[in-house]
Amino acid sequence: MLTIDNLQAKVEDKQILRGINLQINPGEIHAIMGPNGSGKSTLANVLAGRDMYEVNGGSVEFNGQDLLDLDPEVRAREGLFLAFQYPVEIPGVNNTYFLRAAVNAVRKHHGEPELDGAQFLKFAREKAKLVELDPTLMNRSVNEGFSGGEKKRNEIFQMAVLNPKLAILDETDSGLDIDALRIVANGVNALRSPDRSFLIVTHYQRLLDYIVPDFVHVLVDGRIVKSGGKELALELEEKGYAWVEEELLAGAIA
Amino acid sequence: MGRGRAIGGGDCLKMTTMSDTNLKYREAALAASQHPQPDWLKLFRSRAWNEFEKLGFPTTQHEEWKYCNVRPISEGEFQSPLVFSQQTNGYIENLGDDDAYLLAFVNGIYDITASKISDAPVGLTIDSLASVLKNIPDLVKPHLANYANFEGEAFVALNTATFVDGAVVRVADNVVVEKPIFLVNYTTSGTAAPVRNLVIMERNSQATVIEIFLSENETSFSNIVTEIVVSESAVLNHTKVQLEGGNANHISTQVIEQSKSSVFDSQNICLGASLARTTIYARLGAEHIECTIDGLYCLNNNQLVDNHTTIDHAFPNCNSFELYKGVMDEKSTGVFNGKIFVRQDAQKTDSKQTNQNLLLSDDATINTKPQLEIYADDVRCTHGATVGRLDPNALFYLQARGIGAEEARSILVHAFANEVIQRVKPVGLRTELEKRLYQKLG
Incomplete structure (x- = not known):
């Protein structure tokens, strides 16, 4: 599905990713954890194609294609989805109109017929139920005036509608109360399937109580320094990131 | 108007010789004065012509025309629209709602065949101004040329001296007109077309009036003055739509006179023409008035669009709202100048003005100048102008x-x-x- 090989990226003159290696197979859920400023969100955004980051080393292969060579919209059409940490408010753009344009761009890319308004609405309403999204939000401007929880639910709703192969969740748990967290997690779990993979970027372990990962990776200073199973998340929660950093330091001295 | 005049600026106002262009306008003024009309109007016209002669066309030396170079007009070669050609039938296109009243004009002259006014209800007068001046001039006497002051205003003076026709809409006391009223003007290539419209909303009446301006693609010059009276407790929805051709010049002056508890709600949509200037002046002449003046200008190529608005709060307890949005692409230039006066007596004024601009190219320009002049102390007035690009996020x-x-x-x-x-x-x-x-x- 996704193979990241020695990926390096910087923003302006600041090197952030210093050689990321990661292999995600179909159906797997990977969690990336790490302290603030370790490069978690940068990794998510670089994969989605945000142009404020400059990739200055390494490669990323996505379903046999050179991901870094594709425009952001082509990555999306090929099945990569980023749930934003800070979903953007877009006044004047109707949520339903926007999402239909997105779905039809994807369908067109795959040579499928576009959905008309009625077909799309029926389809979208079903998906809205999945994340318990208030249907009136679909008629509002994209994210405008949405609460923090509604914005995150809207991201998962979009994910459900766009049906991606690889979903990257960038700190989707931040700013959510426990009920919203459960709803978001239920939405994600409902979309788990043997041919869909997830990359969950999070600072805290609590989301992983609800979305149980297959692998947990710890990102420190632009590198994955430790990988393990789901129990690694619990260990991190207990001992804190300092533990990994100390362990690293000890390893370096030894 | 000669080139020397345009360069000379506002101080050298006496002309010794008259250019060919000016002669044509003089002929137009003379012809206009020979149409059937009451004497009081003839008097206005001759004073207006004198004013125009004195002023000449404005230059960029004038503060109010600083960013609006009208040389394409002052140096343009335009014919007077005295001969009306029927060949332009079909120009109206499908712009209006089908279920509407329609007054059509070609070069400012009434086109009866394209108009649809036969089913106007009692209490609604929609007619050509030329016809009203001939048959029932007293209907317009209290209003015509009473609000659009031509002193110091060259284009208003020129319009007042040369107009032949235009639209009259009058809604009588307590009459609510359900269907929208479309006033459509089409200007043909090479023509200088004065258009004079008058909208009279009497007490407690309601209507929606749409002014649409179209033209052929080659150069032309439409010079419009619209006077709007909104009497006590009347409600007028007004939309001006300027869709003239890519080489057209469009100068428009809109003057709104509002009385107690009246509502004026308007949009000024500007998509066409090469050079377009709209001047709007709203006088809030009593208490409890609501006045909304919104606008949109979307420009490309070398378009120059200048919107000057003034909202004059003269009495207490009135609200005004103004939202102007602009999109400038390619080498176009937008100008927004929005004045809000809050005079000493206008306590409890609530006024909000916003001008937002989107620049889509490095060569596009916007000159925006919000101006608040407040002489009362218990008021709430906000204004803001933004210029930006599309949000990369x-x-x-x-x-x-x-x-x-x-x-x-x-x-x-x-x-x-x-x-x-x-x-x-x-x-x-x-x-x-x-x-x-x-x-x-x-």
């Missing part, structure tokens, strides 16, 4: 969902512009404007 968000860069850009520009278009009342017109916006902005 919003663009990326759309792209990250699979929407191509071009389409994403287009979606965002339309979302920006649509806010004003959505305020247009007649549904058919609104849909048509959305379509035109797409055609223009791609």
